Amino acid sequence: MFLSVGNILASGDQPSWWESAIINALQTFWNWLSDSISDLVDTGFGYLLEMIPLDWQANIEPMKVWIEIANSWIPLDYGITLLGTYYTFLAVFVTVKFILKLIPTVG
Numbered sequence: 001m002f003l004s005v006g007n008i009l010a011s012g013d014q015p016s017w018w019e020s021a022i023i024n025a026l027q028t029f030w031n032w033l034s035d036s037i038s039d040l041v042d043t044g045f046g047y048l049l050e051m052i053p054l055d056w057q058a059n060i061e062p063m064k065v066w067i068e069i070a071n072s073w074i075p076l077d078y079g080i081t082l083l084g085t086y087y088t089f090l091a092v093f094v095t096v097k098f099i100l101k102l103i104p105t106v107g
Contacts, residue, residue: 070076100106
């Protein structure tokens, strides 16, 4: 029988010291991973925003009002999210298809 966090937490008993140590290690690893990824993304977006010249940023400021008006009529944020999700799934499936074609007995 394999040990899983769901089985440990689902059983009504108090977990033993080694089970709680495994749970704490998994939670610590997950927190470290999510913090690292969010720091990388924040830093990357910060660098991208610094690359835009200040005069362009001043010219873009009045466009925010028009973008908000367009967003109230056509949900642009949902469209961008769905487009990103579509291309993510497309990239995953194309990668898996390519890998499967490389295997002689499967492809």
